[in-house]
Amino acid sequence: MLQSLEQMNRRFKKWLWLLVIVGLVASLPVVVQRVQTEQTSKNVEFVFDYRDLVDISVYKPNPAAYINEQLDRLKEAGVQSMAMFESSLQEMKSARRIVLYNSNDAALLHNKVANPNENYTYLLFQSQEDERELSPLIEKTFIQLGINVRLWKFDGKNGLVIETPIESALMKSMPQDPIAMKQLRDKGFNIVPRLSDSSLYNQKQTEELLKMYDAIGVTRILFDGESVKGFNDDVEMNSLTAFADLLNKHGIGIAAIEGLKAPQKGFNKLAYLTKYNVARIHSIAEAESFNDPKVLGDRLALASKDRNIRMFYLNATVKRDVTKSEIVDSVENLIHSMQEPGQGLAKIKHDGFEFGQAKPFQIEDAGWQRYAKAVAVVGGVALIALLISYFVPYVMLLVFIVGLVGAAGLFAMHSSLLEQVLALGVAVSAPSIAMVLAIRRIEMSAIDSSLGSRLSRSVMLFVRTVLLSLIAVPYVIAFLNNITYSLVLTQFRGVSLLHLAPLALTALYVFLYRGESVFKEAKRWLMMPFTLLWVVGFGVAAIGGYYYLSRTGNAGNVSSLEQMFRYLLENTFGVRPRNKEFLFAHPLLLVGAFIAFRYRIGQFLLIAAAMGQLSMVDTFAHIHTPVIISAIRTGLGLGLGLIIGVIGILVWYVIERCWDAWRPKLKQ
Numbered sequence: 001m002l003q004s005l006e007q008m009n010r011r012f013k014k015w016l017w018l019l020v021i022v023g024l025v026a027s028l029p030v031v032v033q034r035v036q037t038e039q040t041s042k043n044v045e046f047v048f049d050y051r052d053l054v055d056i057s058v059y060k061p062n063p064a065a066y067i068n069e070q071l072d073r074l075k076e077a078g079v080q081s082m083a084m085f086e087s088s089l090q091e092m093k094s095a096r097r098i099v100l101y102n103s104n105d106a107a108l109l110h111n112k113v114a115n116p117n118e119n120y121t122y123l124l125f126q127s128q129e130d131e132r133e134l135s136p137l138i139e140k141t142f143i144q145l146g147i148n149v150r151l152w153k154f155d156g157k158n159g160l161v162i163e164t165p166i167e168s169a170l171m172k173s174m175p176q177d178p179i180a181m182k183q184l185r186d187k188g189f190n191i192v193p194r195l196s197d198s199s200l201y202n203q204k205q206t207e208e209l210l211k212m213y214d215a216i217g218v219t220r221i222l223f224d225g226e227s228v229k230g231f232n233d234d235v236e237m238n239s240l241t242a243f244a245d246l247l248n249k250h251g252i253g254i255a256a257i258e259g260l261k262a263p264q265k266g267f268n269k270l271a272y273l274t275k276y277n278v279a280r281i282h283s284i285a286e287a288e289s290f291n292d293p294k295v296l297g298d299r300l301a302l303a304s305k306d307r308n309i310r311m312f313y314l315n316a317t318v319k320r321d322v323t324k325s326e327i328v329d330s331v332e333n334l335i336h337s338m339q340e341p342g343q344g345l346a347k348i349k350h351d352g353f354e355f356g357q358a359k360p361f362q363i364e365d366a367g368w369q370r371y372a373k374a375v376a377v378v379g380g381v382a383l384i385a386l387l388i389s390y391f392v393p394y395v396m397l398l399v400f401i402v403g404l405v406g407a408a409g410l411f412a413m414h415s416s417l418l419e420q421v422l423a424l425g426v427a428v429s430a431p432s433i434a435m436v437l438a439i440r441r442i443e444m445s446a447i448d449s450s451l452g453s454r455l456s457r458s459v460m461l462f463v464r465t466v467l468l469s470l471i472a473v474p475y476v477i478a479f480l481n482n483i484t485y486s487l488v489l490t491q492f493r494g495v496s497l498l499h500l501a502p503l504a505l506t507a508l509y510v511f512l513y514r515g516e517s518v519f520k521e522a523k524r525w526l527m528m529p530f531t532l533l534w535v536v537g538f539g540v541a542a543i544g545g546y547y548y549l550s551r552t553g554n555a556g557n558v559s560s561l562e563q564m565f566r567y568l569l570e571n572t573f574g575v576r577p578r579n580k581e582f583l584f585a586h587p588l589l590l591v592g593a594f595i596a597f598r599y600r601i602g603q604f605l606l607i608a609a610a611m612g613q614l615s616m617v618d619t620f621a622h623i624h625t626p627v628i629i630s631a632i633r634t635g636l637g638l639g640l641g642l643i644i645g646v647i648g649i650l651v652w653y654v655i656e657r658c659w660d661a662w663r664p665k666l667k668q
Contacts, residue, residue, distance in 0.1 A: 023379015586641025
């Protein structure tokens with residue numbers, strides 16, 4: 001019964017391969033439109049945190065002159081925009097626009113005894129301009145909060161009494177400082193407001209605010225805190241939809257902050273409602289702003305080219321320099337990083353970007369894509385069924401049929417989950433099948449000891465294996481061709497499984513599927529004596545596996561030496577190939593195949609070599625990286641890996657010849 005099922009499945013295998021090819025062809029136009037989308041946003045915008053500049057100025061002998069000077073220098077260095085937080089009494093105090101007192105301090109100013117039943121906030125304006133611009137703003141804010149405000153004068157200066165404790169008054173947020181905003185605009189800076197969700201959402205006030213932003217040329221808003229404006233009141237007031245309508249009305253987009261531990265609450269919904277008028281922003285944190293300018297400059301260039309970053313947020317701070325016996329700031333260091341020769345702005349411009357206000361991607365999503373993806377779904381299910389057939393031959397058709405039914409059901413319930421499941425399944429299947437067929441090809445070949453024949457067969461096997469693995473790439477791109485992946489609003493899950501499954505399946509095939517039957521091979525391995533060599537081997541494999549997994553994903557750490565090597569590769573080739581591909585896995589596939597064509601034990605090297613095949617597919621699964629960059633990275637890895645692999649083969653052949661010559665003498 002099982003034998004007849006196996007024969008029937010073998011007859012249908014070629015038809016499944018045909019479906020895989022059809023699905024591959026259907027995926028290619030989707031890949032083209034993905035590339036077209038990635039070419040539509042080329043503006044890169046540098047944003048500096050204005051609040052940091054104000055905070056630094058406190059440590060300077062002439063704060064106002066310092067701010068004015070640094071603004072000119074930042075503008076000249078290439079900073080186009082200034083981020084402005086919502087204002088507060090604390091910020092106005094730091095900017096020396098107001099002076100604050102509590103009730104006790106105010107009573108002392110008047111040589112009176114403080115009223116024990118009063119705990120208010122007293123403020124004085126430093127100049128008539130400060131009073132003219134800030135007084136209406138402060139009064140309006142606190143009156144809307146139900147807090148009484150009245151006039152106060154002292155020593156010829158006008159002020160206000162805010163009938164709430166100073167600790168509470170300092171926490172209330174107001175629109176951006178109009179005086180600072182005018183100063184920044186006069187110097188040619190664009191404004192990037194930072195909005196919080198700290199107060200009750202008010203549609204009328206928000207509309208007035210966005211109307212003002214629109215009038216001064218604001219095109220993008222950055223949110224402050226763990227949620228976007230309107231999130232906390234969305235259930236009761238449908239405020240996210242109302243806020244999105246205002247953003248769309250005034251043509252204002254939002255910015256997605258890269259690297260947050262958790263996405264800002266409500267951001268994905270707001271992004272959807274604004275038709276993904278979103279730009280990704282990468283931050284240089286305050287603690288990082290003193291880093292080596294070359295390192296920072298390289299980081300800026302890589303982020304724009306490799307991760308679709310279109311905005312950079314520069315933070316600055318101060319530190320105590322004991323060698324100079326003074327407090328220094330990091331503004332100068334940030335300017336150097338931007339102007340670093342061959343890095344920073346120069347490298348970004350060299351890579352084809354322009355400088356200006358960041359623009360969203362114009363999504364190329366033709367109506368026919370849904371039909372192309374439907375064909376790709378069939379091909380993807382067929383490829384997964386083919387993988388299973390190499391391990392359990394008689395269930396191939398059943399898996400294919402069940403897979404199609406499951407895909408249809410999953411599409412009806414959760415289409416994005418279907419895309420992720422199929423993308424992961426195809427990403428695992430193609431390199432696994434490629435490695436299985438490589439092992440089969442070696443098993444069916446005759447034992448050979450000649451250099452030329454083995455070298456040519458090894459190279460051909462390498463090319464064939466690579467092409468089979470890359471079948472997954474158009475499928476993965478097609479399944480994950482959604483702007484939410486490019487903006488990292490949605491992430492491709494299952495990266496750890498992708499890095500493990502092809503290795504495990506290749507090992508399974510090498511150990512159990514090269515003999516008469518799986519059961520006999522399993523029994524043979526189980527009956528082998530367990531020696532100290534096995535213990536050492538398992539230990540080495542475990543350590544290697546742990547190190548390998550620790551380096552996967554975005555959290556892996558690299559040494560300073562490896563970091564220098566990465567910079568060398570980047571500066572030499574323009575795009576850095578993956579070290580594990582061209583230095584290890586690709587050469588190991590070539591050398592392992594060369595050895596296995598004479599000594600079958602060489603096939604065990606192919607287990608680790610599978611790492612290179614899955615790594616190529618994983619490169620394209622980083623959807624926030626442009627397809628062209630991933631293609632160049634993969635091509636460089638293959639080319640360099642082929643060269644190093646051929647050199648490795650020649651070295652091994654010399655060792656072989658020496659061994660063949662010395663072995664008879666050693667036996668004597």
